[in-house]
Amino acid sequence: MRCLLSLAVIFCFSAISLTAQNFPLPASSSSADPLSPPPSTTANPLEQPTLSPGVILLMELDGRFEKAVEEGGGKAFASWFANDAVILSNGKPAVMGHTAITEQSHWDPKAYQLTWAPEGAQMGPSNEMGFTWGHYEGRSKDKNGQPVVISGRYFTVWKKLPSGDWKVALEASADAPPTSGECCTLPKP
Incomplete structure (x- = not known):
């Protein structure tokens, strides 16, 4: 049971991470990571x-x-x-x-x-x-x-x-x- 719960938590954090990578917050957002590079204005279809x-x-x-x-x-x-x-x-x-x-x-x-x-x-x-x-x-x-x-x-x-x-x-x-x-x-x- 503990293993299944751990896998569920990892899955949720992975999904959140992928969502954040594909839909970055605008630079003006207060929750944007100041150390991350600014979001690209053109999408790379290969990514x-x-x-x-x-x-x-x-x-x-x-x-x-x-x-x-x-x-x-x-x-x-x-x-x-x-x-x-x-x-x-x-x-x-x-x-x-x-x-x-x-x-x-x-x-x-x-x-x-x-x-x-x-x-x-x-x-x-x-x-x-x-x-x-x-x-x-x-x-x-x-x-x-x-x-x-x-x-x-x-x-x-x-x-x-x-x-x-x-x-x-x-x-x-x-x-x-x-x-x-x-x-x-x-x-x-």
């Missing part, structure tokens, strides 16, 4: 216990985008981009505009599977632009039928169009870092 509606929207958009591409391949990929969108890929020239993106996005999902998982997002103050980021993976087979897997990080900037639709304004990706030991291997002469 918040819950996600804002804007972040949830961006994560949902990113998930719907990924699902559409998984099912529809390159054609579905291109359909998510704004007319003035840009793609920046590792070691390749920028692809600018919806037309150019469509011309380069012609893979069949049966031959190449591009999947990704968002790890985070931030919505801008106007709620009309934001970004997501995460890890991607591309799977295909080489000419001998052997599996080929590429992976890396991605960053997607989303913008809300005047119609209310959300489209990709910028998509950037970079290859995954080398596995341990690959960074120090010198090419053979």
Whole structure:
């Protein structure tokens, strides 16, 4: 019984502490701790216990985008981009505009599977632009039928169009870092 009472007291103090961290008192309050730093005027979404509606929207958009591409391949990929969108890929020239993106996005999902998982997002103050980021993976087979897997990080900037639709304004990706030991291997002469 004494153990349960102790756990209840610890839980209550933890809840009060978390509430105080997430909802600091104004500096003018007489009960504010004079030794603690002043409360920030901008919230860091990574420190918040819950996600804002804007972040949830961006994560949902990113998930719907990924699902559409998984099912529809390159054609579905291109359909998510704004007319003035840009793609920046590792070691390749920028692809600018919806037309150019469509011309380069012609893979069949049966031959190449591009999947990704968002790890985070931030919505801008106007709620009309934001970004997501995460890890991607591309799977295909080489000419001998052997599996080929590429992976890396991605960053997607989303913008809300005047119609209310959300489209990709910028998509950037970079290859995954080398596995341990690959960074120090010198090419053979």
